[in-house]
Amino acid sequence: MIQVKVFDQEHEKDLEYDMNRFLERLDENKLVDIKYNVAAMPEDDEEEQIYCFSAMVIYRA
Template identity: 70%
Template sequence: MIQVKLFDYEHEKDLEEEMNLFLEDIRDNQIVDIKYNIAATAEEEEEQIYCFSAMVVYKK
């Protein structure tokens, strides 16, 4: 069965840490694909908000 695991964090280090924890329990041959995305939005007062997200597609 194909499954997905979604990750979404404001800091890239948080994304990295959580993905690595998840991937520790997945064998290499279970991974189908990994998608990565960065989004940035400007808030009032010129503050930028970042969103670092990833999706792991894997076989269960």
């Protein structure tokens, strides 16, 4: 069966940490693909931006 695990963080290092912890427990032969995305939105005051770093790991269960 194919399954997915979705990760979402405001900082890329947090995303990296979470994904590495998950991938440590996943057999390499079960990994199918990893999809990565970054979104940026202006903060309410529009002087700063909010970032959303997300990834989806597709794997065989």
